[in-house]
Amino acid sequence: MSAFPKVHDLYVGRVVLGTVLATWAVLLGLDFIIGGLMAELGDVGQGNYGFGSAVAYVLYTMPRRAYFLFPTAAVIGTLMGLGQLAATSELTALRALGLSRRRLGLAVAMALAVLTALMVANGETLAPWGQRQADALKASARSKDLIVARYSGLWAREGNTFLNAGGGEERGKDGRTWLELHDVHLYEFDDAGRLESIARAATAEHREGGWLLHDVRRTWFEAKSVTQTEAIEERWESRLDDTALAASVIKPSALTSAALRTSIDYRKRNGLDASEYEEPYWGRWFYAFNVLALCLAAVPFAFGTLRAGGLGRRLFVGIVFALGFWLLQTQFVRMAGVFHFDFRLAYLLPPVLMLGASAVLFHRRSG
Numbered sequence: 001m002s003a004f005p006k007v008h009d010l011y012v013g014r015v016v017l018g019t020v021l022a023t024w025a026v027l028l029g030l031d032f033i034i035g036g037l038m039a040e041l042g043d044v045g046q047g048n049y050g051f052g053s054a055v056a057y058v059l060y061t062m063p064r065r066a067y068f069l070f071p072t073a074a075v076i077g078t079l080m081g082l083g084q085l086a087a088t089s090e091l092t093a094l095r096a097l098g099l100s101r102r103r104l105g106l107a108v109a110m111a112l113a114v115l116t117a118l119m120v121a122n123g124e125t126l127a128p129w130g131q132r133q134a135d136a137l138k139a140s141a142r143s144k145d146l147i148v149a150r151y152s153g154l155w156a157r158e159g160n161t162f163l164n165a166g167g168g169e170e171r172g173k174d175g176r177t178w179l180e181l182h183d184v185h186l187y188e189f190d191d192a193g194r195l196e197s198i199a200r201a202a203t204a205e206h207r208e209g210g211w212l213l214h215d216v217r218r219t220w221f222e223a224k225s226v227t228q229t230e231a232i233e234e235r236w237e238s239r240l241d242d243t244a245l246a247a248s249v250i251k252p253s254a255l256t257s258a259a260l261r262t263s264i265d266y267r268k269r270n271g272l273d274a275s276e277y278e279e280p281y282w283g284r285w286f287y288a289f290n291v292l293a294l295c296l297a298a299v300p301f302a303f304g305t306l307r308a309g310g311l312g313r314r315l316f317v318g319i320v321f322a323l324g325f326w327l328l329q330t331q332f333v334r335m336a337g338v339f340h341f342d343f344r345l346a347y348l349l350p351p352v353l354m355l356g357a358s359a360v361l362f363h364r365r366s367g
Contacts, residue, residue, distance in 0.1 A: 012104065013111030020077030020115065027069045030220045032058060036065070049141040052219070060134035064253070070119045071291045072322045074112055078295045079321065082108070083226070086209075105254035105299045109292055116291045123284055124256050133256035154181070163189040168195060177207040184213065186236070195221055204236070211236040252280045275337045283333075286347035293351035294325050297358035325354055 036058035044054055082104075085094075094104075154165045166183035186199040202215035213234040220227045252260060260281040267274035300320055329350040336346035 009107040016081040019081035023077040024073035057134045060130040063130045067127045075322045128254045152192045158238045236331040282343040297354040
């Protein structure tokens with residue numbers, strides 16, 4: 001079987017790509033309105049966050065939304081495209097010309113490989129960049145004292161004190177949650193604008209009534225001298241809005257694979273739980289495999305279930321197939337987080353099970 005595409009491969013690929021793109025466009029349109037804009041309306045009116053800001057926020061997140069919706073669009077579009085060919089007996093004609101079912105699967109895979117490769121690149125470039133821009137826009141619009149800089153992390157102001165943090169995360173223990181910032185710098189000025197002190201803290205935890213700084217080194221600037229002090233812990237009485245800060249902290253989904261790998265290594269070196277970063281990291285690695293495996297597992301339906309069905313039946317089967325796979329993988333991933341087994345296994349097993357079930361169905365319909 002030649003690996004190079006022939007005329008019938010290009011024809012099947014064109015039909016499948018057309019239905020996938022149409023399905024993708026519909027899903028993105030619905031997600032833009034329902035999952036994006038409608039969800040943001042509840043925050044409109046907070047600070048300077050208006051309707052225009054909400055629209056801009058959702059637009060920035062569209063590359064990420066396209067990335068996550070593509071597998072669903074791919075399987076629904078593939079089933080609709082192949083169902084269309086089956087309903088018009090074009091698959092039967094192609095079979096009469098010598099097109100095997102394996103060749104049909106290869107034609108589908110070759111067509112989807114192009115879009116899948118683009119989405120993999122999108123997941124490492126536009127999607128995380130757009131999410132960071134969206135979070136920065138929303139955080140700065142909702143709080144007048146908060147700015148998220150592109151290269152220098154988070155900046156916030158509390159009176160004459162300016163805070164800069166390299167990053168942070170929300171942590172929890174015993175039913176309590178708090179915001180923890182890393183690599184924190186505090187710049188304190190007097191009323192005349194003269195720099196009074198610079199403090200560097202390894203971490204800053206938001207507690208009731210203020211912030212708790214850890215491993216603090218502070219430099220004081222006097223009129224004719226400079227002094228330094230160190231403290232294991234120091235309390236900073238501040239009313240700085242931790243909710244706005246938490247919204248501005250870069251989430252794992254907005255990081256590239258390289259940044260996720262760095263965060264995983266850092267947490268493991270320090271004995272911390274890295275599962276929050278391992279889940280999206282391995283999800284990126286298995287993304288292409290999941291898309292192609294899911295669509296190939298759906299190919300046997302084109303030779304029976306969809307042949308006699310109309311558009312509604314194809315759409316129903318596609319949605320059920322995609323939803324079933326998503327639920328199965330979600331449960332495996334959650335189990336990996338709870339029982340601490342390898343996330344690679346959690347991402348590998350669902351598509352393998354789908355392909356196994358599809359192979360059995362494929363063999364029965366070939367018999």
